[in-house]
Amino acid sequence: MARKYMYFLNEEREKLSVLEKLVPALLIFFLLFTTFVFNQIIAKQHSVVAVEQDCDYLWTIQENYLEEQRIKLQKELEAAQKKRYVDLTNEDFDKMQHIYSHKDEKIVFLTFDDGPTSNITPQVLDILKAYDVKATFFVLGKQVVRNPDLIRREYNEGHSIESHTYSHSYKTVYASKESFFDEFNRTQTSLQECLGVDGFRTLVVRMPGGTVGGPYHNIKKEISSELRSKGIASLDWNCLTKDAEGADTYEAIMNNVYTYTGNKTSVVLLMHDADTKQITADTLPKVIEYYRDNGYKFVTVEDYLGRV
Ligand SMILES: [Zn+2]
Numbered sequence: 647m648a649r650k651y652m653y654f655l656n657e658e659r660e661k662l663s664v665l666e667k668l669v670p671a672l673l674i675f676f677l678l679f680t681t682f683v684f685n686q687i688i689a690k691q692h693s694v695v696a697v698e699q700d701c702d703y704l705w706t707i708q709e710n711y712l713e714e715q716r717i718k719l720q721k722e723l724e725a726a727q728k729k730r731y732v733d734l735t736n737e738d739f740d741k742m743q744h745i746y747s748h749k750d751e752k753i754v755f756l757t758f759d760d761g762p763t764s765n766i767t768p769q770v771l772d773i774l775k776a777y778d779v780k781a782t783f784f785v786l787g788k789q790v791v792r793n794p795d796l797i798r799r800e801y802n803e804g805h806s807i808e809s810h811t812y813s814h815s816y817k818t819v820y821a822s823k824e825s826f827f828d829e830f831n832r833t834q835t836s837l838q839e840c841l842g843v844d845g846f847r848t849l850v851v852r853m854p855g856g857t858v859g860g861p862y863h864n865i866k867k868e869i870s871s872e873l874r875s876k877g878i879a880s881l882d883w884n885c886l887t888k889d890a891e892g893a894d895t896y897e898a899i900m901n902n903v904y905t906y907t908g909n910k911t912s913v914v915l916l917m918h919d920a921d922t923k924q925i926t927a928d929t930l931p932k933v934i935e936y937y938r939d940n941g942y943k944f945v946t947v948e949d950y951l952g953r954v
Pocket of ligand 1: 759760810814854855
């Protein structure tokens with residue numbers, strides 16, 4: 647009996663001794679494990695904070711860069727606008743005087759008078775856009791106030807906008823020199839109000855009916871001699887489709903284009919975007935193709951004066 651008891655005691659002692667060795671080992675393992683887990687959590691939190699800080703930093707750099715670019719572009723635009731509307735120089739007036747004898751390359755000015763109108767001008771603009779061609783619009787002040795959106799579209803699509811007086815009524819426009827310049831100024835004011843572009847001004851006028859001839863020849867002559875002193879150039883045309891003089895078929899328009907163009911190296915083509923000139927919009931693609939296929943470069947008045 648005593649032997650059996652002793653055996654049992656020894657066995658229990660052995661178990662206890664194993665436990666005594668195991669508990670510290672487990673404790674050490676537990677401590678190491680919790681330290682490891684804790685470190686992982688801290689490291690993860692740090693990395694999240696670091697990434698957030700990096701993102702903030704990059705975002706700030708990007709915002710600063712965009713702001714710098716915006717200011718730079720704004721300054722470039724303002725400088726270009728200032729340059730675009732400075733007074734015509736003597737050299738500019740000489741260039742305008744010799745516009746028809748330009749021989750360096752074949753150039754054509756597509757010019758549209760009497761607009762903008764809500765039915766024809768959008769068609770003309772769509773066609774010019776499709777062919778990637780710029781034109782010059784000699785606008786009437788009274789049409790500007792009726793169709794300001796079209797003026798903005800002409801401007802935003804890179805066309806030149808110049809003056810063709812306010813009313814186009816010969817009786818009023820040519821009543822006196824004062825009346826003519828009043829019409830010019832009113833048109834300019836309408837354009838400035840419509841566009842809201844700092845410094846915008848028209849530099850070239852197309853006198854209704856042209857600078858010479860007709861019953862108002864004498865007053866036109868007086869006006870012409872005063873234009874330059876007011877910093878305004880005038881431009882007539884040396885080629886016309888006769889869309890304002892009864893040409894109302896495709897053949898008639900194109901025949902006029904061929905005949906009046908002849909072998910000119912500088913063509914100022916007169917057309918109209920008045921509200922009755924559907925034929926002008928209908929034939930415009932063929933007119934553009936004719937000049938394009940014959941090696942002409944399309945230029946606006948502002949291109950020609952180096953203003954854009
Ligand atoms: Zn006209």
